[in-house]
Amino acid sequence: MNDANQAEGDSMKITTPPQDVYPSMTVSHGDGENKIAPIKLGQRLKEIRKTLGLTLEEASQKTGLARSTLSKIENEQISPTFQAMQKLTSGLQIDIPQLFAVPKQLSATGRRDITRFEEGKTHPTSTYEHELLAVQLTNKKMMPFKSLVRARSFEDYSGWIRHDGEEFLLVLEGEITFFSEFYEPVNLNKGDSVYYDANMGHMLISASEQDALILWVTAS
Numbered sequence: 001m002n003d004a005n006q007a008e009g010d011s012m013k014i015t016t017p018p019q020d021v022y023p024s025m026t027v028s029h030g031d032g033e034n035k036i037a038p039i040k041l042g043q044r045l046k047e048i049r050k051t052l053g054l055t056l057e058e059a060s061q062k063t064g065l066a067r068s069t070l071s072k073i074e075n076e077q078i079s080p081t082f083q084a085m086q087k088l089t090s091g092l093q094i095d096i097p098q099l100f101a102v103p104k105q106l107s108a109t110g111r112r113d114i115t116r117f118e119e120g121k122t123h124p125t126s127t128y129e130h131e132l133l134a135v136q137l138t139n140k141k142m143m144p145f146k147s148l149v150r151a152r153s154f155e156d157y158s159g160w161i162r163h164d165g166e167e168f169l170l171v172l173e174g175e176i177t178f179f180s181e182f183y184e185p186v187n188l189n190k191g192d193s194v195y196y197d198a199n200m201g202h203m204l205i206s207a208s209e210q211d212a213l214i215l216w217v218t219a220s
Contacts (some may be wrong), residue, residue: 016194040077044099048092049074063091113137120146127203129211143218149176149206160201165220169196174212175203 034135049059051140056074060067064087080088084162113134120131129148134140151157160181169178169191178194179185188194196202198218206212 003024013141038075041080041099042074045070045088045218046074048094048098048200049073053211054092059092063087065091104129111137127156145216145218146172147214147216149204149214150211151203153203153205154179154203157203161203163198163216163218165198166195167202167219168195169204170215170216171194172213172215174206174208174210176212176214177207178202178204 001020012084014220023081027107049056052059054062056067056070059065059070062068065084069078069084073080085096085099088094088099113136115133115135120133121128121135123132123145126218127149127150131146133146170189172188173190174189175189177185177187179202180196186194204214
C-alpha cells in the first residue's frame with residue numbers, strides 16, 4: 001500500500017467512544033510497570049532484626065550465629081549458607097520466604113485535585129443526579145462522586161445495578177433505603193454508611209421527602 005492509500009485508510013478509521021461506566025470512571029490498576037528490585041539479603045536481615053528490636057548481640061544469642069558472622073551477612077560481605085538461614089529463621093521466629101521478600105518501593109506522585117462546592121462534573125440519569133469529583137485526575141484508583149437520589153421506588157429501576165469493584169456510600173443529607181441482592185433492605189440516615197461488593201446487585205431510593213444526598217466512592 002502506498003503512502004497516499006495508507007493516509008486515506010487512516011482517515012477512514014472510526015474511533016468508538018469509551019463505554020460509559022456507572023456513572024463514569026477510569027480506574028488505574030497500577031503504574032503499568034513491574035520493576036523487580038534486586039534482593040539484598042543482608043539488608044533484609046538487618047531490617048527484620050531492627051523491626052524485632054534486637055541488637056547484633058541479642059540476635060546472635062537467639063540464632064546461635066556469631067555476632068561477627070551476622071554483621072558480615074548484613075553488610076553483604078558473605079552469603080549465608082542454607083544451614084545459617086535455618087538458624088536465622090528459627091532463632092528470629094520468621095519464615096524463610098520473609099528473608100527474600102522484596103520491600104515495596106514507595107514513591108509520591110504529588111497528584112492532587114481540589115473540587116470546589118458544586119463545581120464537579122454533572123452526570124444526570126433517570127434515578128440519580130451525579131456530581132463527579134476530582135475529574136482533572138486520570139487513571140485514578142478511586143472514583144468519588146456525590147449523588148442526589150431521585151428514585152422513590154424499587155420499580156424505578158429496570159434491574160439490579162452491578163459493576164466491577166467495591167463501593168463505599170455515605171449519606172450526607174436525608175434518608176435512603178439501600179437494597180442489595182443478598183440482604184434485606186435497610187434504611188440509612190444522615191451520617192450512616194455502607195461498604196459493599198459492587199458485583200452484588202444493588203440499588204437505592206430516597207426515603208425522605210427531599211431527595212437524599214450521598215457520597216459514593218468506587219474502587220476497582
